[in-house]
C-alpha cells in the first residue's frame with residue numbers, strides 16, 4: 702500500500718510540470734498530447750522519452766509554450782476548458798499535499814533537533830522562528846509541490862526513526878495514502894491521462910474509418926489509436942485483439958505523418 706503511495710507521489714511530481722504548462726495553454730483539447738507531438742514532429746533536440754521531474758516550472762516559460770507551425774489534431778468533442786480544470790487540479794493538489802506535510806511534520810518531526818537540517822519541513826508563517834527560510838511566510842511551501850512530494854515520499858519510505866523524523870504509522874499513514882491517491886487521480890484526470898477515450902476529428906487515412914484515441918495514466922507513449930473499420934482497413938499497422946488496426950508507441954509516428962499528409966492534400 703505504501704509502495705503505491707510512494708509511486709503515486711513520484712508520478713505527481715514527475716507530471717507536475719505538465720500540469721502547470723496545461724494551465725497556461727488554450728483550452729482546446731488536442732491530440733497528440735504536447736509531449737508526444739514534440740517527438741512526432743521530428744524535433745531532434747527534444748529528449749525522448751520526455752524527461753519529467755523538472756521541478757516547479759513557471760507556466761510562462763517560453764520553452765513550454767505550445768509549438769506553432771503545425772496544427773494540432775482537434776478532437777471532435779470538447780470537454781470543459783482544460784486550463785481551468787488544470788488550475789483547479791493544481792490548486793487542490795498543492796493544498797492537500799502541503800497540508801499533509803504539515804500534519805506529518807507536526808506529528809513526527811522533532812521540534813528541537815536538526816533545526817538547520819535541509820530535510821526539515823518548515824511550516825508556513827514561522828518567520829519569527831526561522832529567519833533563513835527562503836520566503837519567510839511560506840515556509841517549505843515556497844519550495845513548491847515537487848519538494849513537498851519528495852519530502853512526503855521520504856517520510857512514507859522511512860522505516861526507522863531518525864533524530865529528526867519519526868516513522869509515520871497508523872491513522873496518519875492511512876490518511877497520507879488516501880490524500881496521495883486522491884491527488885494522483887486529480888492529476889491524471891486534469892491531464893486527460895485517466896484512461897479517457899476520444900474520437901479524433903480526422904478519419905483514418907487508409908480507409909476513412911473513425912479513429913479513437915485512448916490515453917492511459919502518465920505516459921504519453923502509452924496513447925493508443927484504433928481504427929474502427931476492423932479488418933477491412935488496409936493500414937500497415939498491427940491488429941488489436943478485436944482485429945482493428947492499432948497504433949501504439951513508435952507506430953504513432955507513421956499515423957501522424959499520414960494524417961498530416963492527408964490534411965495538406967485536402
Ligand SMILES: [Zn+2]
Nearest residue numbers: 905908928934
Ligand atoms: Zn482504417
